[in-house]
Amino acid sequence: MSEVKDKTSLARATAGALNKLSTQQKNEALLVMAEALVQHRDELIAANDDDLQRGRTNGTSESLLDRLKLTEARIEGIAEGLRQIAALPDPVGDTLEVLDRPNGLHIEKIRVPLGVIGIIYEARPNVTVDAAGLCLKTGNPVVLRGGSAALSSNRKLAEILHEALDTTAIPRNALQIIEDADRASVDEMLKLNGLIDVIIPRGGRSLIQTVVQNATVPVIETGAGVCHTYLDASADPAMAEQIALNAKVQRPSVCNSMETLLVHEDFASAHLARLAERFREAGVELRGCDRTRELAPFALQVTKEDYATEYNDYILNVKVVGGLDEALEHIARFGTMHSECIITEDEANAARFLQEVDAAAVYHNASTRFTDGFEFGFGAEIGISTQKLHARGPMGLPALTSVKYIVRGGGQIRE
Amino acid sequence: MSEVKDKTSLARATAGALNKLSTQQKNEALLVMAEALVQHRDELIAANDDDLQRGRTNGTSESLLDRLKLTEARIEGIAEGLRQIAALPDPVGDTLEVLDRPNGLHIEKIRVPLGVIGIIYEARPNVTVDAAGLCLKTGNPVVLRGGSAALSSNRKLAEILHEALDTTAIPRNALQIIEDADRASVDEMLKLNGLIDVIIPRGGRSLIQTVVQNATVPVIETGAGVCHTYLDASADPAMAEQIALNAKVQRPSVCNSMETLLVHEDFASAHLARLAERFREAGVELRGCDRTRELAPFALQVTKEDYATEYNDYILNVKVVGGLDEALEHIARFGTMHSECIITEDEANAARFLQEVDAAAVYHNASTRFTDGFEFGFGAEIGISTQKLHARGPMGLPALTSVKYIVRGGGQIRE
Known part of the structure; x- marks a missing residue:
């Protein structure tokens, strides 16, 4: 049997036991996991060093090495993440609906774990712990397949966390880390219908597209944000300037940052020259339409491809539009249904925008950077769904659950 | 452009207009559709006759021809289905959650249409109308690809319904029927990411598996019930006999009927001989384990394959088990997570069964035949989901919706 199938089967076999655990047992286990990470931080940093060295030898970029790197402070941060998950309410077991039928059947709809969750991600060891914590808290066995560049770190994390789990009520097999670095192991995971209930990809566009295009297991698509x-x-x-700058430069590398600024022609005539200057001062490269370039001659010519690009960088498209309709059309054509914002004092226009834009989160007079599980008050998130099925927007713990109908009768039969 | 892509694009273009309709406008349109079907029933029966004749020429079985056949009474039943959908509450626009954040952001989570829904089904013209009604009621454009054996009926239905829609607020393009009988048109639909938001297959196991295995668009898996x-x-x-017989023979052809009867050895010793006789009288072929065949010698030998088979017929597997644990193991191994039942007077065993069995609906002392949107009080259903993502069990109107976060601010930016 392959490593993927073998480990996934072992994980699946723990589903029943996990489902029986109390919230307190799960929380205690998360705290033990957090403590173990802090205690074994030196070993972990040593294992991470192996990955970093290998990365340097292979010519990995500094920014990727930085994402891969574990430090004492980062390990403490990861452990703190587990403690925060432990402190969140447990959605499993919640009664969502009670239906009393005329024939006397008593039906309860309750939250249950989602099942075996597969996570496919890149070389970020923090995702290993974070995803494990969220899945185990919701009673789901989890199979983690991280990037090969973090293999040594992930192996050590598995060793530490398994040893920690052995002192808790959570069976060690509920957490599985796939070590097979071959791309075939990902392909195999994507088709394990019956063993894996859902796969959540976390990473860049190409990783997500690989998963969406090849999986036969249900997928929750995350991330891409234009x-x-x-x-x-x-x-x-003043508000427009403040929000637009925040949406672009506060953290350009994330999916909820702005990639294209649409400007009403009247607002543009009065304010775009100044606003463009502010972006330039902030180190943002502007790519504009003709009208934008008249007002801000330093802007480059924008292309159709630019409008469809998630830069995650200090680059911004700027387009002057005739009005709300043109803005809505542009968003419908180029948006990725993630986060979209209107800045206006016109309530009717705000209402139209909020109703008509088809996106996970639509904003009136606030930065798109708020699309985030912590900012929404969910406490933690496994990702931001950009699909419409199952979960949309920031996915907190309830997104990692399913439901079950419990039907109690007294001998009812169907006539 | 292909028919599939062309029609799906036309459907998608109506999403915004559909989303703006009031519940009343949608309900009026459904009633107009119902009336048109009744008025044009003679044309419809004539078109259906073409399909039936073609089917007979091609040697289609009588039971399939019966599913395909439209009569005056059946058309009235289909129209009545539309009227019932019109009478149901509209979930679109419901506020599901309100989050007031410390920074003053006001976040509302509201129900929105799911988007373009693709339905792939077999030669049952009633599904055409039923699915159209449910999707349009929830503001979703719908692309229907029925079996080629019903093409003439479906064409006529499209003609009648489009003409009816032209007198309503729903744009005719919101309802599309794919006429291309080639299997390639199904394959094309399954990969229309960005144009279709979800595909729901309705039909037998092989149709559903084709969709699950080949779709890159998100799918809701329905139906298979062991x-x-x-x-x-x-x-x-007495209750055991009544419920077991009902679960098998009241309507064996449907997914919530029983395929395997598990019997505790003590109950078997006292009652299985008599119960087996009752099944025989009802025309059910029994396939039993060794112990069953001792008690009911007319039973055939059951095989492992039998345990995994959805017969949808007058055939039943019978297995004597040592107790609850063995029953739970058997269900975990051979069940399809659809509907599972325990008949017991022992509350502790009932509680264990209801908690530990992983299925959409779990029953204590009632027939599995109740897993059904009407029986649960949802009023109508688009199918019964056997997956854990998005929807599980009978899918009423809310299963055809997604959510959207509407965020209102006063200039908030992320620090």
Whole structure:
């Protein structure tokens, strides 16, 4: 049997036991896991060093090495993440609906774990712990397949966490880490219908597309964000500037940052020159339409491809539009249904935008950067869903559950 | 452009308009559709006759021809289905959650249409109308690809319904029927990511597996039901007999009927001979384990393959088990997570069964035949989900919706 099938079967066999655990047992286990990480931080940093060295030899970029790197502070941060998950309410067992039928059947709809969750991700060891914590808290066995560049770190994490789990009520097999670095191990996971209930990819666009295109197991698509901010004619200029800058430069590398600024022509005439200057000062490369380039001659010419690109960088498209309709059309064409924003003092336009834009999160007069599990008050998130099935937007613990109908009768039969 | 892509694009273009309709506008359209079917029933029956004749020429079985056949009474039943959908509450626009954040952001989670829904099904013209009604009621454009054996009926239905829609607020393009009978048109639908938001297959196991194995668009898996009834040691004999017979013979052709009867050895010793006789009288072929065949010598030898088979017929597997644990193991191994039942007077065993069996619906002392949208009080269903993602069990109107976060601010930016 392959490593993937073998480990996934072992994980699946723990589902029943996990489902029987109390919230307290699960929380205690998460705290033990957090403590173990802190205690074994030196070993962990040593194992991580192996990955970093291998990465340097292979010519890995500094920014990727930085994502891979574990430090004492980062390990403490990862452990703190587990403690925060332990502190969150447990959705499993919640009664969502009670149906009393005329024939006397008593039906309860309750939350249950989702089942075996597969996570496919890149070389970020923090995802290993974070995903394990969220899945185990919700009673789901988890099979983690991280990038080969983090293999040594992930092996050590598995060793530490398994040893920790052995002192808790959670069976060690509920957490599995696939070590097979071959791409075939990903392909195998994607087709394990019956053993894996859902796969969540976490990473860049190409990883996510590989998963979506090849999986026969259900997938929750996450991440890609080509987000827009539309400055309407009546936008408050100070608010518009503040929000637009925040949406772009506060952290350009994340999916909820802005990639394209749409500007009503009246607002543009009065304020775009100044706003473009502010972006330039902040180190943002502007790519604009003709009208934008008249007002901000230093802007490059924008292309159709640019409008469809998630830069995750200090680059911004700027387009002057005739009004709300043109803004809505642009967003419908180029948006990825992630986060979209209108800045306006016109309530009717705000209402239209909020109703008509088809996205996980739609904003009036606030930065798209708030699309985030912590900012929404969910406490933690496994990702941001950009699909419409099962979960949409930031996915907190309830997104890792399913439901079950419990039907109690007294001998009812169907006539 | 292909028919599939062309029609799906046309359907998608209506999503915004559909989303703006009031519940009343949608309900009026459904009633107009119902009326049109009744008015044009003669044309419809004539078109259906073409399909029936073609089917007879091609040697289609009588039972398939019966599923395909439209009569005046059946057309009235289909129209009545639309009227019932019109009478159901509209979930779209419901506020599911309100989050007021410390920074002043006001976040509402509201129900929105799911998007373009693709339905792939077999030669049952009633599904055409039923699926159209459910999808349009929830504001979703729908692309229907029925079996080629019903093509003439479906064409006529499209003509009648499109003409009816032209007198309503629903754009005719929101309802599309794919006429291309080639299997390639199904394959194309399955990969229309970005144009289709979800595909729901309705039909037999092979149709569903084709969709699950080949789709890159998200799928809701429906249908397959290898359902069990477990008669515990303490089961009330009269209730056990009544429910077991009902679960098998009241309508064997449907997914929530029983395929395997599990019997505690003590109950078997006292009652299985009589129960087997009752099944024989009802025309059910029994396939039993060794112990069953001792008690009911007319039973055939059951095989492992039998335990995994959804007969949808007057055939039943019978297995004597040592107790609850063995019953749970058997269900975990051979069940399809659809509907499972325990008959017992022992509350502790009932509680264990209800908690530990991983299925959409778990029953204590009632027939599995109740797993059904109407019986659960949902009023109508688009199918019964046997997956854990998005929807599980009977899918009423809310299963055809997604959510959207609407965020209202006063200039908030992320620090």
